[in-house]
Amino acid sequence: MGAVTDDEVIRKRLLIDGDGAGDDRRINLLVKSFIKWCNSGSQEEGYSQYQRMLSTLSQCEFSMGKTLLVYDMNLREMENYEKIYKEIECSIAGAHEKIAECKKQILQAKRIRKNRQEYDALAKVIQHHPDRHETLKELEALGKELEHLSHIKESVEDKLELRRKQFHVLLSTIHELQQTLENDDKLSEVDETQESAMEADPKP
């Protein structure tokens, strides 16, 4: 376990500061300069060394502060991203629902369009045929004409019958007259022959 953590530590250290520049070197330099300062002789040298050490220390503190701030910033960025991610998920779900809704509407609209087109197709066919009212009126007019004409026909036929009957009466009267005249002629002939026969008889 210890070996693993050591490896981890080494890996992390190499990752962060592999080339030896930066903070690691500064801390090593600080330790060396501290030892040098402890061993330093003169006052000004010690003082300048002391100043140098202070500046190195403050540099280290500064970079540490910077790292802490960056860490904070990263944490807050992560939170921000999580929030945005959740929002986007919500809006995706909302969009899915809207899509489903719109698909239903499309189906409905297609049905409506189909009905309209069926209506149009039938209407076109119906337009070809003439208007019903006009046809009815024409039918009525024709009916009336038909009635009128049939009345005329009836009256003409009646007249014809009447004339025929009158002619019949006339002709039969003429025939009777003829018969009577012939009868009379015959009778008068018969009388004449009878008379001549009666005259011839008393002679002998």
Added chain:
Amino acid sequence: MTIFSQSVSPCGKFLAAGNNYGRIAIFSLSAALSSEAKEESKKPMVTFHAHDGPVYSMVSTDRHLLSAGDGEVKGWLWAEILKKGCKELWRRQPPYRTSLEVPEINALLLVPKENSLILAGGDCQLHTMDLETGTFTRALRGHTDYIHCLALRDRSPEVLSGGEDGAVRLWDLRIAKEVQTIEVYKHEECSRPHNGRWIGCLATDSDWMVCGGGPALTLWHLRSSTPTTVFPIRAPQKHVTFYQDLILSAGQGCCVNHWQLSGELKAQVPGSSPGLLSLSLNQQPAAPECKVLTASGNSCRVDVFTNLGYRAFSMSF
């Protein structure tokens, strides 16, 4: 090779296609449509020999695949069909008047309300077969030449049949008689005497009917038996179907045509076969991700259209 017929499985994930050598191939639609589809997904999962002659027509019930070709109709179980060496569950032959030549069966139609199957083909009659008992209940006579296609009118239990004699006949199943005849070639708006009078394809939507073939593809209003719209395409159409507010048709010429009811051509989507004979829309509710249009015809390929506007890919026999 010509692929005459297609049928979708009840689960919506498989497509069966029958060709002119009598073989049926089962394709896995879900594998071919998935995102990791490879070349092998577009080959059939299994093919088997079904009939001695071409498989002209296939339909699926909720457990069986029914296929028909040279005078016989055979039933296969969908659950068993993917195993090797699949045998048919049953085979039946409708009672033909002459036993000398066996006429082919061109069209099959399921009537779910009375659980029966209607067969029609070369002997000019429509035979009804009860699916539970397998007996042939009715034989409807009236056509004078062989029958090409059948369609079911949902609301009233009527069947429409169209054939070589140029007439579309409506049969009422309850009284087993012909109730209406429409002689398409006699109407001059749609007749094309140079093509003949045969009716190759039929589809119905309760009050409306589309038929085509020799005469031009026309939309009819059934109650008044009047042709309302003639679709301006010269090639005879071999398969037509209603879909939402469109009419899809396919025939000679490699395209699937999308028509609006007003007669306008909305789209013409080219397929990969030189002529198309069959269209199949997978609308099974159990597999909404496999909702595709498949088209097959005078080649060994089945085109898959995922979005109706373009051909996504082709599966091959």
